[in-house]
Amino acid sequence: MFKLPNIEKESGFSWQSIGNIEEGRKNMGPNMPVFAYRLFGFALKDELVKQYGNEKAVEIFRNAGKSAGFELANNVLDLNLPVYEFLAHLQDVFKKNSLGILRIEEFNSSTGDIILTVAEDADCSGLPVTGETVCSYDEGVLSGILEAYTKKEYIVVEVDCWATGARICRFEGYIKEKIEE
């Protein structure tokens, strides 16, 4: 049987997957409304929930977010900055790209524990309050960014969300090996 040479990566996704937006959207430009982003994200999540159940859909979104965060960090962020400068730079990138208003609530430089908040989050601000956190993609994005910067695997959990009635999203991050001890 014909067999393809085994040279492909497990995943073909990378920053290059985005393509050349400048070249491809000379008149439209790089921006589009938040509703279009949410239509895509929520319709996709709904289909994943229907086909695989809620738990699996959340896991898929979180893992996808992690790949996205990792690629974003490695292609947009300056990973050589000292930690506090890096966090300020990250806030700036979130703001400049309308992702949300990022704040660092707590950071423990010896353990790596971090608490971040995102106000006016692109994913959830303004959603109906259901009592459940919905930003699993963002959990992944933040863990991917923190992992790219620290070279340590991070677990990031959203503890407050617009959808829980909190008005902002709050994320707690921990280095993975530490909580598995």
Ligand SMILES: [Zn+2]
């Ligand atoms: Zn949220």
